[in-house]
Amino acid sequence: MAQKSDKTNHEIKLISWNVNGLRACYTKGFADFFAKADADLFAIQETKMQPEQLEEALKFEGYERYMNSADRKGYSGTLVYAKKKPLNVTYDIEGDDSREGRVITLEYPDFYFVTAYVPNSKEGLVRLPFRMEWEEALKKHLQALDQKKPVIYTGDLNVAHEEIDIKNPKTNHMNAGFSDEERQKFTQLLAAGFNDTYRTLYPEKVEYSWWSYRFHARENNAGWRIDYFVVSNRLMKAVKDSIIHGEVQGSDHCPVELDLSI
Secondary structure, X not given: OOXXXXXXXXXXXXXXXXXXXXXXXXXXXXXXXXXXXXXXXXXXXXXXXXXXXXXXHHOOOOOEEEEEOOOOOOOOOEEEEEOOOOOEEEEOOOOOOOOOOOEEXXXXXXXXXXXXXXXXXXXXXXXXXXXXXXXXXXXXXXXXHHOOOOEEEXXXXXXXXXXXXXXXXXHHOOOOOXXXXXXXXXXXHHXXXXXXXXXHHOOOOOOOOEEOOOOOOOOOOOEEOOEEEEEEHHHHHHEEEEEEOOOOOOOOEXXXXXXXXX
């Protein structure tokens, strides 16, 4: 008689949200969504905070906090709230000396969890060369981790990958976030052994995760899908759902969610 395995699957809920300033978002209902989400890991991009500004109201009971702040005040920054303490935490990536607080990597027994706030290429693509180098360094980081155990990569990746991921592809072509170079970099990342969970599950679904504050963009749903959960190919079988919470206000981005059974 075959021995029964005592290894059971664990349901894991992950959230990622570019809050466009955590303290500002807190005044617009952040804590309510955080409590309702009850995520195992909650990744935040664009905190626009220094560690000493993480007030008591933002220290949620039952969660460890891991913060990476930019040297420049009120700019960039990432943060992860974790119910379970990781085996290891690292900040930033090799090859990036910008000190902009863009990456946090948490190691768990079954996977690595990486959150990133990918640099914006800016108007006129003035920062595109820096971004291309940064993305190459990020890809190397993810590939190195992937050789050890599966990777979950999430955040504001600042690129609408395909035309379906943006409301007005023709008029936005070669704008920051929809340049050929940025889109190609994302294609190359996926080709290196990773999977865009949302687009894999929903190849024809049209939903967005970011809307400009101008021209009533959110009201008219003239948005971009630039917030992602990307996983190692071999982890895709564990993915139960990849969700865009377009109904959640508080930032120019909305939260995205990944549900796994590991």
